[in-house]
Amino acid sequence: MANGMNILTSALAATGVAGLAVGGFAYAALWPGSQIFGSTIRGGSDPSEIALTFDDGPNDACTGALLEVLAKHDVRATFFMVGQYARQSPALARRVHEAGHLVGNHTVTHPLLARASPRRVREELAGCNAILEDTLGESVRYFRPPFGGRRPDVLRTARELGLVPVTWNVTGHDWAQKSAEEVYGIVKAGIARNRRRGRGSNVLLHDGGHLTMGADRSRTLRAVEMLLAQDAAGRRFVTVDRWDSV
Numbered sequence: 001m002a003n004g005m006n007i008l009t010s011a012l013a014a015t016g017v018a019g020l021a022v023g024g025f026a027y028a029a030l031w032p033g034s035q036i037f038g039s040t041i042r043g044g045s046d047p048s049e050i051a052l053t054f055d056d057g058p059n060d061a062c063t064g065a066l067l068e069v070l071a072k073h074d075v076r077a078t079f080f081m082v083g084q085y086a087r088q089s090p091a092l093a094r095r096v097h098e099a100g101h102l103v104g105n106h107t108v109t110h111p112l113l114a115r116a117s118p119r120r121v122r123e124e125l126a127g128c129n130a131i132l133e134d135t136l137g138e139s140v141r142y143f144r145p146p147f148g149g150r151r152p153d154v155l156r157t158a159r160e161l162g163l164v165p166v167t168w169n170v171t172g173h174d175w176a177q178k179s180a181e182e183v184y185g186i187v188k189a190g191i192a193r194n195r196r197r198g199r200g201s202n203v204l205l206h207d208g209g210h211l212t213m214g215a216d217r218s219r220t221l222r223a224v225e226m227l228l229a230q231d232a233a234g235r236r237f238v239t240v241d242r243w244d245s246v
C-alpha cells in the first residue's frame with residue numbers, strides 16, 4: 001500500500017495535469033486520500049483523536065461481541081452498515097445505534113460503485129438510506145463507498161441524498177487472513193504514523209464481510225481488545241462526525 005502510494009504520488013508529481021488525464025482516474029477514484037472528486041472526510045487535525053470504524057455489518061457473528069468490548073472501555077465507534085444486512089438483522093443494527101455509536105451508509109449490496117451505472121449508484125445509496133432510516137428511526141448522514149471506490153457522479157449523488165463521503169487514513173487489512181496480533185500491529189503503527197504527522201486517525205476495520213452474513217471477524221475483535229487495553233493517556237476515541245466541517 002505504502003509503495004503504491006509513493007509510486008502514485010511520484011507519478012502525479014512527474015506528470016502533472018497531463019498525467020491526471022491519463023493515469024489519474026484510478027488514483028482519484030480509488031485512493032482514499034484523493035480529494036479530486038470533491039471533499040470527503042478522511043481524518044482530523046488533532047493527533048490525539050482516533051475514530052474506530054467498522055464496515056460491512058451488522059454481522060450476527062461479531063457485532064454483538066464488539067459492542068460489549070466497546071462498552072467495557074466506554075468507546076463510541078462508527079459503523080458503516082450494508083443495507084441488506086441491516087434488513088436481515090434489524091435488532092442488531094438498532095443495538096449499535098442505541099449504544100450511542102454512529103451508523104453510516106455502506107450501500108445495500110456492497111458493489112464497486114466506480115463501475116456501476118448512475119442509476120444503480122442512486123438505488124444503492126438511496127436504498128441503504130431508506131433501510132437504515134426505517135430500522136433506526138432517524139436518517140443517516142455519512143457514507144463510505146465500498147472498496148473506497150468513487151467517481152464524480154457517485155459523490156454528486158451522495159451529496160444530493162444528503163450524505164457526506166468518508167474514507168480512512170489507517171487500514172487494519174483485517175479482510176486479509178491476518179492474525180489478531182498482525183492487525184493490531186498494523187493499526188498501532190498507522191496511528192503512531194498519523195500522530196507523528198500531527199493528524200488524527202480514521203481506522204478502517206470490519207465487523208462484517210461483504211460476501212456473506214456471518215463472516216468470522218474474531219481476529220478483528222481480538223485486535224480491538226488489544227488496542228483498547230493499551231494505556232488511554234493522550235488519546236481520545238471519537239466518531240467521524242467530529243471531523244465534519246463541511
Ligand SMILES: [Zn+2]
Pocket residue numbers: 055056106110146147210
Ligand atoms: Zn465494505
